[in-house]
Amino acid sequence: MNISESDYKYILSVLKKELVPASGCTEPIAIAYAAATARFYLGEEPEKLTVKCSGNVIKNVKGVTVPNTGGLKGVRAAAIVGTLGGDHEKKLEVISNISDAVIKKIHELVDTDYCSVELLDTEEKLYIIVNAIKGDHICEVSIYGSHTHIVKIVKNGEILFDDESSDLKSESDTYDKNKFCLDNIIDFSDNVNLDDVKEILERQIEFNINSANEGLSNNYGITVGATLKEGATNVFELAKAYAAAASEARMGGCNLPIVTNSGSGNQGITVSVPVIIYAREKNIDKDTFYRALTLSNLMAIRIKIGIGKLSAFCGAVSAACGSAVAITYIEGGRKQQIEYTIKNMLGNVSGVVCDGAKISCALKIASALDAGAIAHKLAMKNQVLEKDTGIIKEDIEETIDGIGRLGSEGMRETDKVILDMMTAGHC
Incomplete structure (x- = not known):
């Protein structure tokens, strides 16, 4: 094993942090998590x-159905369900147990002025501020950089929590690309000790x-x-069908x-389900399968480090690159073939844009x-x-870093246009 002990521990810690x-x-x-937290610290129903x-x-909220809301979509539904029935201690499973009575109340409130929504003027891709108000009492909770990264809690002007160490940076911005x-x-x-990763994998x-x-x-x-499963004639088509269905x-x-990757359930699906199906259909031994799945997850995280949690760059591309690399690994490909897989992938579909989370993400995953x-x-x-075929470089790290720059810098204006088209000036 050539990897140092410190790098091994670092990569393992990030893997556990991202696969939740x-x-x-x-x-x-x-949003529901922030709202549930605000309600908890307010101490009463706002x-x-x-x-x-x-x-x-x-x-990414506008077009997706929020679970346990009776089919509702959007920011208001997410905030209200988190406030009325959420358990902030469960974090990304905050609304996993919502009663019928709460669902009924959500429907009564969602089209009223109970919850107002504003667009933040910020360059940060993932930033949420929720205020829960009851009379003269107010509790504000801020999430920044990643989905459960609470950076501040303020009640009636008193700071209850302030994560000064974050310096308002996305958590992924602090990941060490060299490692x-x-x-x-x-x-x-x-070489990973499979006991270190078996539980999360x-x-x-399962999920x-x-x-x-x-x-x-x-x-x-x-x-x-x-539909894809009905016409599947080979393992690749079958793997694609299962991943699309999960999305x-x-x-x-x-x-x-769902177990996520890089803060995204769809990316968690895309890095894992195709590898699971491929290994199952090919009767791959568990040791090789677990190592391939580890590689798939890590490859997607590596690409997303440069892009960031949210971008106009579709995350299905980086996640599918992870799956493709894992399948190359299963089939005996070593570093050269893995590099080739990455370059062939990123030189092809790196222009797929993200126009929000929604039901059609299944098509982009496919x-x-x-x-x-x-x-x-x-x-x-x-x-x-x-090399120099478009954005492809001879060095693989330069190629991946270039994709990061494309997703984080190059698509900023694209992001603005997409948001304007989707909202027509309204949240």
């Missing part, structure tokens, strides 16, 4: 809520496949997953938990996985896009 369960799309759940969100949060170089990622995956396998089965069994969205269930309001299958097949024949 969430019930529902993570942006509305983050008579009014104000919610301020960055544009990317609004974009997450491809050599370290491969070495970690090759088995939870990811995400359960959601795939739910999506295949019931009519969510336009039944992308079920449709999640975007359609299914309350089953398309990204198609590109991943192509990238893998070419790599196994030692075919790769040459």
Whole structure:
């Protein structure tokens, strides 16, 4: 094992931090979490809520069904369900247990002036401020940078909590890319003590496949997953069908938990479900399977470090790159073929834009996985896009960093246009 002990521990800690369960799309759940926390510290049920969100949060909440709300969508539904029935201690599973009485009350309040929503003027992609108000009492909770990263709690002007150490930075901004170089990622995956990762991987396998089965069994969205499964003629098509089905269930309001990757349930689905199905259909031994799944998760995290949690760059692309790399690994590909898979993938579909979380994410996941299958097949024949083919560089780290720059810097204006188109000036 070439990876140092300190780098090993660092990568393991990030892996455990990023692979966490969430019930529902993570942006509305983050709002619900902030609202539940505000209500808890207020100490009583508020008579009014104000919610301020960055544009990317609004974009990712607008079109997705919030679980346990009786089919409601949007910021108001997320904030109200978190306030009335949320358990802030459960974090991204904050609204996993909501009573029928609470759901009824949400429907009574969602179209009133109980909750007001504002767009925050900020460059930060993930920023949420919730105020819970009762008479002269007010509690404000701020989330910044990642979905459960509370940076401040203020009640009646008194600061109850202030995470000064965050310096208002996204948590992923502090990740060390040097420790997450491809050599370290491969070495970690090759040599990780499986007892260190078995628990989080088995939870990811169980939760995400359960959601795939739910999506295949019931009519969510336009039944992308079920339709693809009907016509599947090979393992790649079957893997694509299961992943699309899991996404449709999640975007359609299914309350089953998903294990996320890089703050996203859809990315958690895309890095895991195709690898699970591929390994199952090919009868891959568990040791190889767990190591491939580890590699898939780490590859997606590495790409997202540069892009950030939220962007106009569709996260299905980075996650599908992880899956493609894992399949290359399963098929005996080593560093060269893994590099080739990454380059072939990122040189193909790096222009897919994110126009918010919604039911059609299943289609983008399916398309990204198609590109991943192509990238893998070419790599196994030692075919790769040459350096300077568009944004592809000779050095793999430069290539990945370039994708990060494209997603974080290059798509800023794209993000603004998408948000304007989606909201028409309204939250």
